[in-house]
Amino acid sequence: MQNVLSLPLPAAAPSRLSPVEVWQKLLSYLLQRHYGLELNDTPFCDDIVIQEHINAGVTLADAVNFLVEKYELVRIDRRGFSGQEPSPYLRAIDILRARQATGLLRCRRNLSAHLILRTAFPYSIPDLSSLLTPGIMRLPSPAGVFAFIRTKIMQTKAELLTDHNELICSTNIERIVTGRNAALKQIEAVIHQLEEISCLTSSIGGNTAEHWAMRQGRAFDCWLMQSMDKSLPVIARNIDRSIWRDLMLKSGMLSLMDAEARNQWAKDLDEGDLPAISKANILSTFEQLHHNKQEVFERGIINVFKGLSWDYKTNNPCYFGKRIIVNSLGKYDKWGFSLNWGWRRDQLADLERMLYLLDGKTIPDNRHDVSIRFMDFVRDNPHQQVFEDELFTIRYFQKGSGHITFKRLDLVEKMNDIVAKHFPGMLPAK
Known part of the structure; x- marks a missing residue:
C-alpha cells in the first residue's frame, strides 16, 4: 500500500484579495493611468482610511471624484491610453456621472455580472481575475455598462477611413446578401401562411387576419396583412434601406460628410430610388464612393467655409x-x-x-x-x-x-x- 506521506499535498487555494486590497489596486490603477497620480500621495494610502470609506458605503467612483476635485486633477489620457486607445474604466465612470448615477454599484452575485464586466472591459487590468469576487468588488450597473458598450460601438462606427477598413470584406457582403434573401423568403412564407389562416377563419365566420390579428384602432397598418404583390416589395425596400444605412455608417463615409450632405443623403435614402441589396450593387456603390471620397471630404470643407x-x-x-x-x-x-x-x-x-x-x-x-x-x-x-x-x-x-x-x-x-x-x-x- 502506498505510503500516505508520499502522496503529493493538495495545492493551496489561492487567497482572495480583501476589500481593502481590491480598493487599493483599482484606485491605484485608475489614478496612475488616467491622472498620473500615485496612490501614496493621497489619503487613501492608509488601509484604515480605505476601510472606513468601505464601511461608510463610499463607492470607488466617489473616491475618484473626491480626489479629482481635491487636487484639481486633469485627465492626462482624454484622447485615450497614450493618445490611442480610449479609456474603458473612466469612460464608464464618465457616463455614470453624466447620468447622475451614484457611481459603481454592488456586484450581482451571479455569473452575468462577471460576463458583463468581461464584455465591457476587455482590456488588461492588473489581477482582474482575482478581483472578480462577488460581494467584494463593486461593478458598474448593467445600465452603465450597456451605455458604455453603446458608446464604444458608436465610436467604432465613426472611425476615420484608413487603408485597412476602406473596403468592405467580401465575406461580410455575401453574409448580408444571403441573410437578406433568406429573410425575404421567410417573410413571403409567413404572408402565405397568414393568407391561408385568414381563409380558414373567414370560412367559419371568424373574419380575416386584418381584423383578429391587429390591435383595435390599428387595423390595416401592417404590411404582413396586405396582399403579396403589395407587401413584399415594400418590406424588401424597408430592409434594403436599413442595410444601406448601416453599410454607410460602418464604412466611415458619413464621417467625411458635413451636416448638410448627411441630411441630403438621408433624404435621398428615404425618398429616392434605392438599388436592391446585392453583391454587385454593394461593390459598385462603394467602389464609386471610395473613388469620390476625397471629393466628398473637400465638399464638406467648402460647405463649412461658405x-x-x-x-x-x-x-x-x-x-x-x-x-x-x-x-x-x-x-x-x-x-x-x-x-x-x-x-x-x-x-x-x-x-x-x-x-x-x-x-x-x-x-x-x-x-x-x-x-x-x-x-x-x-x-x-x-x-x-x-x-x-x-x-x-x-x-x-x-x-x-x-x-x-x-x-x-x-x-x-x-x-x-x-x-x-x-x-x-x-x-x-x-
Whole structure:
C-alpha cells in the first residue's frame, strides 16, 4: 500500500484579495493611468482610511471624484491610453456621472455580472481575475455598462477611413446578401401562411387576419396583412434601406460628410430610388464612393467655409484665417449664454470634424463633440466667456457672436489648400 506521506499535498487555494486590497489596486490603477497620480500621495494610502470609506458605503467612483476635485486633477489620457486607445474604466465612470448615477454599484452575485464586466472591459487590468469576487468588488450597473458598450460601438462606427477598413470584406457582403434573401423568403412564407389562416377563419365566420390579428384602432397598418404583390416589395425596400444605412455608417463615409450632405443623403435614402441589396450593387456603390471620397471630404470643407460669417474684417471671404467671427453662435438671456441648436451647432461640429480628419485622428462621437463640450463648459462656468479646447478657443459674447481662434495653424493651411483648389486665384500670395 502506498505510503500516505508520499502522496503529493493538495495545492493551496489561492487567497482572495480583501476589500481593502481590491480598493487599493483599482484606485491605484485608475489614478496612475488616467491622472498620473500615485496612490501614496493621497489619503487613501492608509488601509484604515480605505476601510472606513468601505464601511461608510463610499463607492470607488466617489473616491475618484473626491480626489479629482481635491487636487484639481486633469485627465492626462482624454484622447485615450497614450493618445490611442480610449479609456474603458473612466469612460464608464464618465457616463455614470453624466447620468447622475451614484457611481459603481454592488456586484450581482451571479455569473452575468462577471460576463458583463468581461464584455465591457476587455482590456488588461492588473489581477482582474482575482478581483472578480462577488460581494467584494463593486461593478458598474448593467445600465452603465450597456451605455458604455453603446458608446464604444458608436465610436467604432465613426472611425476615420484608413487603408485597412476602406473596403468592405467580401465575406461580410455575401453574409448580408444571403441573410437578406433568406429573410425575404421567410417573410413571403409567413404572408402565405397568414393568407391561408385568414381563409380558414373567414370560412367559419371568424373574419380575416386584418381584423383578429391587429390591435383595435390599428387595423390595416401592417404590411404582413396586405396582399403579396403589395407587401413584399415594400418590406424588401424597408430592409434594403436599413442595410444601406448601416453599410454607410460602418464604412466611415458619413464621417467625411458635413451636416448638410448627411441630411441630403438621408433624404435621398428615404425618398429616392434605392438599388436592391446585392453583391454587385454593394461593390459598385462603394467602389464609386471610395473613388469620390476625397471629393466628398473637400465638399464638406467648402460647405463649412461658405457657412462662415464674413461681416467682420477678421473673416476673409477667400480663406480661413487664424480667427473667424461667427454671428448668432448663441443667445444670451436671463439663464445665461446658450448655443443655438441647429445649423450653427452643426457648423461648429463640422469644423471640428474636418480638423480631426485633416489631422488623421479619430472623430469624436457626436454625443461628445465640441458643441456638447462647449455647452457643458458654459453651463458649469456661467461667469466665464472663453472656452479652451484642443483645436481652438471660443470667446463668446452677450450679443450672441463668437470669436473662434484656431490653435493648429498647420491644419488651417491644409483647409486653405482645399479652398484654393476649388476657388483658384482667390487666396493671396504667401
